[in-house]
Amino acid sequence: MSFTLKPAIKDNFIDREPLLDEMITTLTNRKIDMGFALIGPRRVGKTSILREITHRLANRKDVVVVYFCLWDLVENNLREFSRQLIKTLLVGFRGRISVKYKLKRLLQVPVETIYEFLKATGISLRILDEIEIELRRKDRPLDANMLVERIFALTEELGREYRVRVILIIDEFPSLIDLTNGKKLGEGVIRKIRTVHETLENTVLCISGSIRKTMEIVALSSSSAFYRQFIIKRIEPFDELLSGQLLEKNLKRRITSSAIEAAYNLTKGIPFYLQLLGRQLERTDVEPINKEVIERVFEEILTEEGDIIFSEEFYRLSDRERATLRAMAGMEKSKLNEISRRLEEGANVVSKYLAYLIIKGMVRKEERGVYKIADPVFSSWLKEKFR
Ligand SMILES: Nc1ncnc2c1ncn2[C@@H]1O[C@H](COP(=O)(O)OP(=O)(O)OP(=O)(O)O)[C@@H](O)[C@H]1O
Ligand SMILES: [Mg+2]
Structure with missing residues (x-):
């Protein structure tokens, strides 16, 4: 294990x-x-x-x-x-x-x-x-x-x-x-x-x-x-309980419930990121693992491993698709007019970029005129990288 x-x-x-x-x-x-x-x-x-x-x-x-x-x-x-x-x-x-x-x-x-x-x-x-x-x-x-x-x-x-x-x-x-x-x-x-x-x-x-x-x-x-x-x-990501289980099972140290909550909020229960977080936590020796440790370690992952995980996919996109993602980075949801204002381009043009990003699985349409970056950690990486 x-x-x-x-x-x-x-x-x-x-x-x-x-x-x-x-x-x-x-x-x-x-x-x-x-x-x-x-x-x-x-x-x-x-x-x-x-x-x-x-x-x-x-x-x-x-x-x-x-x-x-x-x-x-x-x-x-x-x-x-x-x-x-x-x-x-x-x-x-x-x-x-x-x-x-x-x-x-x-x-x-x-x-x-x-x-x-x-x-x-x-x-x-x-x-x-x-x-x-x-x-x-x-x-x-x-x-x-x-x-x-x-x-x-x-x-x-x-x-x-x-x-x-x-x-x-x-x-x-x-x-x-x-x-x-x-x-x-x-x-x-x-x-x-x-x-x-x-x-x-x-x-x-x-x-x-x-x-x-x-x-x-x-x-x-x-x-x-x-x-x-x-x-x-x-197939859905894990819920908070299972996210906690995954971490607790492999870490041989105590972890507080607010730490688990933070881990869940940052990874949204996607097992790959929980594994990544766990692996990075193994390099620390604080006990119990608390919320602050989780947040610090997550930051480290974004800077140390984010490029390796996300760069290839990101730089394969067109310039405008990348700009669109940057305009959405770090936000829970983005409105079409907001993205269009940031990009200084018409909403109909931006809709096209969004449509391509949806086909590529990188963006999801939440409701009419509202979009989000599908992968929450990718979104955090973009925000961190281009802030
Ligand atoms: N049931 C599980 N229990 C523990 N860890 C899991 C579980 N499912 C997935 N993981 C972990 O999550 C990561 C991604 O798993 P996996 O490769 O199976 O996902 P995937 O959906 O096939 O991903 P991809 O889209 O890259 O093909 C791996 O690190 C794996 O160890
Ligand atoms: Mg797979």
Whole structure:
């Protein structure tokens, strides 16, 4: 048990039990063919939930869970995606293949060898061959539809062969749209997966995504490809009680209730920032930890780590988008006319910048003419940096 900035699993994972129960019960029930779509802001704990489920189901005989994250890809293209997804799928079956053929040795060999082995045993041979031939092509963009079909066919066949249900988890699913294959794949790939998805018998799909707008395009709005095909779960930050639990569990010192309240107000219960705060608190030795310590440590985090966490995303924006965010920094809510006055630009122009920022998940519209920066700590960092 310790503070961590990586996805939290096992001892580091707290709460979310009702959700985990529901997901595990549903996903392992062969009679239900719906998977889950997790949607929530950045750093709220989506990956942790998916990884914890993967961990809890790892020893079950009747399912194979395959966790795959699009943000882990080194190259953002369809070829790399297909290769890595197939690898991950085969790794998921590694234990079973070796059990079935009594080849313990296989557990230690590289994935390519398993691939070869699998082909040699005749399992899914035709499908793997087809995929491999396609992936080797360099003369034209790959046939995305064919690859999607074949990859799912492979999943289905492996499930059938080993009599298991395959739970395929794709984290940051909307990023599929941005994979390149000559040009960006676009929404066509989502529609293709949807068509294939309807025919699956041994595979259940779970997805997650952070940027609200893109998840909407993919799964939420009534015009989206996957509308009503997933059980949708919105992942919320922790409340004050849980925020306190997370801190108390890992700190081996007393912490006052007003300190917990301050920690909650500064982080709004977003687990990543609580972890960051906890890690920084471990470098102090005051006891009990009080409100003043929390506020001082939070300031330190903003100056020492804020740039590392936020700069890249911030400087990728256009000049005007950045100016808009600066005009909103540190405020709980901002009125459109107020932002427009600060920027000395017309409200209709500023609305456009805001619309882009909403699509990028950085701003939320609270009500007509009222906006806020989605991430409270990002907002504090901006205020601190540009004051
Ligand atoms: N249930 C939990 N218990 C303890 N810590 C958690 C929990 N969920 C998330 N965290 C912590 O919060 C941080 C972010 O978690 P995670 O990566 O799972 O979020 P995410 O929503 O997938 O973020 P991103 O938008 O960056 O993909 C990590 O430091 C993780 O350890
Ligand atoms: Mg994640």
